[in-house]
Amino acid sequence: MNMELEMEMKKKTCIAMVPCPGHGHLIPLLEFAKRFLLHHRDDFHVTFLIPTLGPPSPSTIAIINNLPSNIDFTFLPPVNVQDLHIQTDHPVPQMVLTVRHTLPSLKDALASLTSRTNLVALVLDVFSLEALHLAKELNISSYLAFASGAATLSFTLSFPKFDESFSSEFEFQPEFLDLERTMDVPGCDYASFKVKDLPDPVLFRRSGEIYTLFLSVCQKASLVDGIIVNTFNDLEPEAMRALHNGSSSRSVYAVGPIVAQPNQNQDEKIDECIAWLNHQPSKSVLYICFGSGGTLSQEQVNEIAFGLELSGHKFLWVVRVPNKIPNSGYVIGQKEDPIQYLPPGFVERTKEQGLVVPSWAPQIEILAHGSTGGFLSHCGWNSTLESIVHGVPMIAWPLFAEQRMNAILLTDVLRVAVRPQGEEDGVENREEIAKVVKRIMDHGNEEGLEMRKRTQELSYAAAAALTENGSSTKALSSLAHELLNKNL
Incomplete structure (x- = not known):
């Protein structure tokens, strides 16, 4: 020094x-x-x-x-x-x-x-x-x-008391854990959090x-x-x-909101993404990213690909190598090309519809771009705030940690997100994915317009908090x- x-x-x-x-x-x-x-x-x-x-x-x-x-x-x-x-x-x-x-x-x-x-x-x-x-x-x-x-945070501070409840009422075997039981989180009467929605370490009781x-x-x-x-x-x-x-x-x-600022340095991947977005209509692109560590199974990657193709909407998708463990990106390095795990012919068939980016993309720059109209997100808090700050409504797709709690806040309380329904064997099917994409991206859809309006109001409130x-x-x-x- x-x-x-x-x-x-x-x-x-x-x-x-x-x-x-x-x-x-x-x-x-x-x-x-x-x-x-x-x-x-x-x-x-x-x-x-x-x-x-x-x-x-x-x-x-x-x-x-x-x-x-x-x-x-x-x-x-x-x-x-x-x-x-x-x-x-x-x-x-x-x-x-x-x-x-x-x-x-x-x-x-x-x-x-x-x-x-x-x-x-x-x-x-x-x-x-x-x-x-x-x-x-x-x-x-x-x-x-x-x-x-x-x-x-309220849940985190209250969890030691919840632990006493778990010790007295729940068995150690997960099959006896009442995942549908509603939990009372202080200050969160507005949301119905169930055991299955809590941060995933709670579900690892065994x-x-x-x-x-x-x-x-x-x-x-x-x-x-x-x-x-x-x-x-x-x-x-x-x-x-x-x-x-x-x-x-x-x-x-x-x-808050404390979010990363746009990168001021030249970067090949930033240039590629922004150049592509510059040629797309306003609010027409769905951005898809599961954070810095989220991963999907091969089956789910396939269904998202077919769902995007079926929807007909523009997309920019950050693809990561599939893994059955949803948070494996935090502990397993990305040494393979994730594009090879997409369905055969998908990239060629959708080359006019979307852009596929391996492993990482400049999220702040993408969300701030005028062509971005929606965000399919894992609901990590960083991504949640970034989307709100830039007024971009979301498709909530929580994977792990506290993301299920965040998803409930976004869908049920703030009403700035929709969530796929109809999961089968842990996999959302392509028809449901196409349906939620249309709900948020169709400009004539009243539900999507309302979400966009509410997200923009929160964006103004976020800016006001920082004045x-x-x-x-x-x-x-x-x-x-x-x-x-x-x-x-």
Whole structure:
């Protein structure tokens, strides 16, 4: 670290941020740091301490290298995945245990920061809460940066109580778990969440490691000094009220929507996608993507392909190598060409109708484009907010994690999404897929027009929350005031 940066950090209030492994967890924390410092750059400096399972990806390095000068970073020594002794492909153990194995080097890095800066707070991702005790040891404040919404946060904080209910009422065998039982999530009376809709670690009751680690995460979430949540008041007002009312000793800051900004650098894939979109009519293209880690079975890939062809609507589809495990993209590298897994002749037959992109596409740029009229999404919270910010209605296709809860919020409460019905043997058929595509994309369809109107209203509300006097900007100012007082 150069002398000039050392001097700057000594003069400012410093914050350390620890994401858990995974691009989808790093980006929201980075975007929050940039948003926070945009408003309070003269007072604060942020240091990222990043746990890793191996060398950072080229895309991660590109993002890190373009951070403003008041954010610096350290990649902690990588953990060998073999040392984790994980018996499952589920990402929760991988993320939590990676942070756990990183604790010695993280402790050294924090001690070094404390000795040479005015370090006042440790900001943790939900799956890096393993490091919570280090804040107590260093006598600094701890904050949870919750990358999902207020409803999921409310569930997370309440889950230890739900666990007691599960222990007394449910058997360990999944076949005896009442998946249709309605769960009362504080502040979420507006939505009917059933056991089957809850984050999927809940359904792994029989798989002790996943369930136990998830329960431990939820217990630690209640012990932080403050919570920063990526939502805005007008999106989830009831859940936010419940969080404020239930957190008398802890501040909860709704600072969203925090979404990634368009890439300013030249990129061949960005150029390809945007060039294609530039030749399509307004609001005519359905964008299809299942996040950075979502995967579908071969059967489901086939049905989506035939459903898109049957619908006749324009599409831009990010295709990933099929896998029966819906979150395998987080733990299995993409070494094959996913295009080869599409039905024979599909690409040729639909070359005038759609564009197929392997593995990754510039989502922000696509959603912001005037030709994009719908988004078939896995309902990850990052994607959900990005779609709302850009006023794009959705087809909800949740796969794992908290995505089923998000889908219910989008379809039943906000009514900015539709959801396929009629799943058979875990696979949605092509006729139903074509039907929901038409519901959202046919411009003469009253239901689609209403969804587009409501999504646009939420887009305006999201923009208003981020204005100088908006609710999220005020929440950032309150957080900054709290942190500065800790430095007095």
